Ligand code: GDP
């Protein structure tokens with residue numbers, strides 16, 4: 001007998017829908033699959049406590065058997081599992097008849113998942129790239145300051161940042177409302193110092209691929225860690241010199257080398273050296289150059305987007321490249337510490353949206369687009385790397 005038909009005979013339409021919804025609620029990442037270990041939980045959310053201990057054990061064993069190879073179960077497998085259970089233990093499923101049409105509380109699966117995610121914490125890896133002397137190291141400090149040691153920056157004297165001579169990653173764990181974020185920022189020495197700058201993008205490209213390789217090695221090892229440490233670069237801030245003349249040939253060639261391996265967000269460095277009008281004109285120039293050179297910047301417009309994604313990305317597309325300023329001092333005004341930079345026109349407040357777009361950038365990275373940057377890294381850039389690597393090794 002067709003198993004789906006058998007299920008329809010035992011369950012009403014709405015009960016089947018409820019089962020499907022429970023599955024979807026468990027599939028928070030919208031991957032079309034749930035972890036094998038989660039099956040019991042989802043079923044219990046739907047059925048309440050109608051299963052006996054031994055039935056639960058059978059269910060878990062079967063779930064694990066189905067997901068043995070991949071660790072995950074798709075909707076059809078999930079349904080088949082339940083139908084199988086229906087055939088073996090029909091009596092207790094009578095309880096389904098009443099509860100399923102009403103509220104069964106499987107929305108708490110989401111809450112469970114949320115807790116699991118919060119417990120794991122988040123990892124986010126950022127990289128700064130561009131000519132040397134554009135304020136990359138300074139901005140890294142500003143990012144951490146504005147997020148990390150907000151309370152500890154009192155009237156600081158102007159800081160002196162040493163010249164960056166090698167690729168260097170700094171990591172801080174930030175905690176906010178019980179959510180932990182491990183933020184790593186990779187600082188790079190910057191281009192333009194050598195006589196021949198043709199291959200200046202290469203060490204950065206290698207660094208990005210090295211992290212992909214590390215991840216792939218972990219993923220392929222026989223005994224896998226439950227959670228693979230993620231050191232892949234999720235976003236690259238590309239610093240553009242505030243020249244007023246558009247992109248340099250070096251910038252174009254570097255971005256075109258990097259755009260296939262990492263999400264690039266272009267920023268205008270030292271925006272305090274330009275007036276607002278100059279900035280706007282410069283932005284238009286850069287946008288034209290980017291379009292003409294067919295450089296892919298984040299958020300990519302190649303794939304079709306849902307209405308809500310489109311809405312979330314619209315302000316970013318409008319503002320890119322973001323005009324930023326890195327702070328060189330912190331003033332305390334009314335007990336509030338203000339990160340800023342003294343210029344000949346006055347004090348520029350780094351986090352004031354009327355002065356520059358630093359706060360917009362920070363919020364985008366750490367709040368609104370962090371997950372999407374990570375997803376894009378995993379689903380596009382890493383996937384490309386993985387596919388290429390495996391096919392080079394002769395895998396089909
Ligand atoms: P990097 O080589 O790109 O890492 O640049 P640094 O962070 O070492 O900064 C180079 C110089 O530019 C330093 O003297 C900084 O004080 C200065 N600087 C950094 N950020 C800014 C900024 O936003 N505006 C201005 N006017 N100067 C900046």
Ligand code: MG
Nearest residue numbers: 136137163164
């Ligand atoms: Mg530097």
